[in-house]
Amino acid sequence: MHEAVSRQLFDHAVKGIGPDLCAERAWTVHSAVYPVLEVGFAAVDRQTVRIRVRCDGWNGIPPSIEWLDDAGNLLSSIPQGPGGQLNNSAHPKTGRPFVCMAGIREYHTHSSHTGDVWENYMGRPGYDLGGIITQVWRAWQQAKP
Amino acid sequence: MSEQQDKHLGAAVVTTSGRWPASGFENVPDHEKVRKLLDEAAKRLDLAGTHDWIATIGTKTLNADESFKANGFTRGDVVIDFGPRQAGGGCA
Numbered sequence: 001m002h003e004a005v006s007r008q009l010f011d012h013a014v015k016g017i018g019p020d021l022c023a024e025r026a027w028t029v030h031s032a033v034y035p036v037l038e039v040g041f042a043a044v045d046r047q048t049v050r051i052r053v054r055c056d057g058w059n060g061i062p063p064s065i066e067w068l069d070d071a072g073n074l075l076s077s078i079p080q081g082p083g084g085q086l087n088n089s090a091h092p093k094t095g096r097p098f099v100c101m102a103g104i105r106e107y108h109t110h111s112s113h114t115g116d117v118w119e120n121y122m123g124r125p126g127y128d129l130g131g132i133i134t135q136v137w138r139a140w141q142q143a144k145p
Numbered sequence: 146m147s148e149q150q151d152k153h154l155g156a157a158v159v160t161t162s163g164r165w166p167a168s169g170f171e172n173v174p175d176h177e178k179v180r181k182l183l184d185e186a187a188k189r190l191d192l193a194g195t196h197d198w199i200a201t202i203g204t205k206t207l208n209a210d211e212s213f214k215a216n217g218f219t220r221g222d223v224v225i226d227f228g229p230r231q232a233g234g235g236c237a
Binding site: 013015016017018020021024025083084085086087099100101102103107124125126128129130131133134135136138139142 | 157159160161162163164192193194195198199224226228229230231232233234235
């Protein structure tokens with residue numbers, strides 16, 4: 001993916017995440033400068049977290065996600081939910097907790113899923129950048145505080 | 146119930162692809178199915194494949210195939226959060 005095209009797709013995606021949506025979801029956009037989008041998730045009785053979404057190569061390759069605390073420090077563990085999307089084991093490539101869900105770079109590069117390539121999802125409904133972040137947010141919502 | 150007796154409410158749909166209407170609210174009768182508004186929003190925001198998406202107002206998940214009234218909304222302005230459900234996960 002040419003960087004200029006990737007940047008254009010990123011900027012278009014970020015534009016869709018407006019103030020009304022952020023208010024409804026209690027999201028905070030901390031940074032949105034290509035290729036990094038950093039979004040905070042908040043909820044009642046939950047510790048606020050951020051995800052750092054690295055979008056280099058978007059949408060030829062899926063975004064990579066890191067978990068941060070509210071101050072922007074990397075988390076060594078992430079809340080666990082019933083769906084198994086949030087994984088606290090060390091990812092083989094990053095050594096960090098990761099999102100084990102289609103549409104996330106760490107899923108497609110994990111040895112358990114290398115046969116399930118990003119191209120199976122690219123362009124499908126719910127797999128644009130906003131849709132992927134929405135899916136991660138829903139997994140976090142269902143996770144234990 | 147006659148048209149004159151219908152209650153109306155204002156409704157807007159927010160997604161990660163934008164808000165519809167861009168400002169203000171659509172005036173909808175409370176007996177109208179939520180799905181009709183969601184489909185219109187999807188069309189206006191150029192979204193496809195939204196049939197199994199989740200629609201919520203606050204913490205309440207809507208049954209899109211029921212009316213606003215059946216979902217408990219008959220007045221005022223509501224903002225519907227509309228987006229995809231999460232995929233399954235897990236590594237072997």
